[in-house]
Amino acid sequence: MGQDKRIQPILLGSDFNVYGMARAFHEAYGVNSIALASAQLSPTKYSSIVDVRPQAGFNTPETFIKVMRDFIHNHQQDTDTAYILIACGDGYAELVSMFLDELSAFFICPYISHDLHQKLENKKDFYALCDTYNMPYPQTVFVAAEGAGQIDQLVDELPFDYPMVLKPNNSISYLETEFEGKKKAYFIDTAAEMKQVLKRIYTSGYPDEMIIQDMIPGDDTHMRVLNVYVDQHHNVRMMSLGHAILEDPAPAGVGNYLAILPDENDEICRRIKHFLEDIHYTGFANFDMKYDSRDGQYKLFEINLRQGRSSFFVTLSGENMAAQVVNDYVKQVPFEATTYVKGDAVWLGAPKSLITRYVDDEVLVNEVNRLYKAGNYGYTALYKADRSPLRWLQQTYSLYRYYSNFKKYFRKKTL
Structure with a gap:
C-alpha cells in the first residue's frame, strides 16, 4: 500500500473505546474518524474528531454487511485513501471476522479469521489453549444451558469454596437478555445465591454456557x-x-x-x-x-x-x-x-x-x-x-x- 495515502479511520461503535481510538488517530495524524454504529452513545457525543453515523440494526449481520457494502460502493473510486477498519466492541469484532475476506478487499482489516475468532472467544476453547501454552487461569466450571434443570445438583457439587465468580461464556448473547438484578459479572457468597442467579439468567432466555470460577483473593x-x-x-x-x-x-x-x-x-x-x-x-x-x-x-x-x-x-x-x-x-x-x-x-x-x-x-x-x-x-x-x-x-x-x-x-x- 502506498505510504503517501491519506488515512481515514472507520471505527465500529460509538462508545468509550471508539473515542480512545479516534483520539489516538487525531493525536498522531490530525485526522478525524468516521464511526459506524447502531446508536449514538455519550462518549462520542458532541465530538469534533469523530463523525458518528448511527445505523439502526447495525449490530446484526444482515444490516452490518449491507451498510459496509454501501460504504465501499460509495468510496471505491477513492484510491488515494487508506480506509482503516477498527472494531471497538466484541460484537463488531466478530462481525468483521465473519466478513473478513470481503471487507479486506477494500479496508485495512487487522483481524483474524472467523474460525480462530470463535475458538478464542469461547472461553472453554480458550482455557484449553491456556493449558497447552502453560498460561494459568482460575479453577473453572462450565454450566451448560441444556443442564439448567439440574442447577441445584450442579451447584451442590462445585469443587471449590465460596466466594465465587459467575459470568457468561457468551458476552454477546448475554447482552441481549433482560432480567432483574442483571450484572456483567457476579460475586457469589452462598450456594443459595448461586442457584437463584443461575435460574434467573436461564429463565431470561440466555442460550449459552455460564462460567463459575474460583474467586482469586485480593482487591x-x-x-x-x-x-x-x-x-x-x-x-x-x-x-x-x-x-x-x-x-x-x-x-x-x-x-x-x-x-x-x-x-x-x-x-x-x-x-x-x-x-x-x-x-x-x-x-x-x-x-x-x-x-x-x-x-x-x-x-x-x-x-x-x-x-x-x-x-x-x-x-x-x-x-x-x-x-x-x-x-x-x-x-x-x-x-x-x-x-x-x-x-x-x-x-x-x-x-x-x-x-x-x-x-x-x-x-x-x-x-x-x-x-x-x-x-x-x-x-x-x-x-x-x-x-x-x-x-x-x-x-x-x-x-x-x-x-x-x-x-x-x-x-x-x-x-
Missing part, C-alpha cells in the same frame, strides 16, 4: 491488563502491561478499570507473545488477569479480540495505538523487535480524588499522586483539542457521577 490492586498489537505477519510488535488499581463497582460496569499505572513483567509477556505468534494471531488483543497470592501466579480471565476499553493508557504511555496499524499496513515499517512499553503516566477513568480515597495501598496512592502532580496523567474522554462546552460539561458530569456509584455499590473485596 482490585491485584489486577493487570495487557494490550498487544500483532502485525499482519503475526509478529508481536507492541506489548503494554498496566497495573489496574481500581474498578467500577456498579453492576453494569463490573470489570471496567478506573485507574491504571505502568507495569512490567517479562514472564507474562514472554508467554503471551509466544502464544499469539504461534496461533498466527493478527491485530489488537487485550488480556485481563489477576495475581493469585496463594501460588504466586498471574491468572488469565480472558482474551478480548480487540483493543481494551482503557487502551488509551497505551497511547498515554508514549506508544500511540493508531500508529501500530498505520506503521504496519500503510507505511509498511519492517518488524525489527517487540516494543515493550515503559510508561510514566497514570491513566484515569474517574476523578483522582476518588481513586486515592478508595485504593488502600499507600505505595500505589503515593505513585498516583506523584504522577498527577507532575502532570503525567490523562483521561481518555477529556481531550483539549475536542473541547466544545457541551462535550466538556457532559464528560465532566460522567466522571463525577462515579462518586454516587461508589457510595451506592462499593464493597471491599477479600484480601
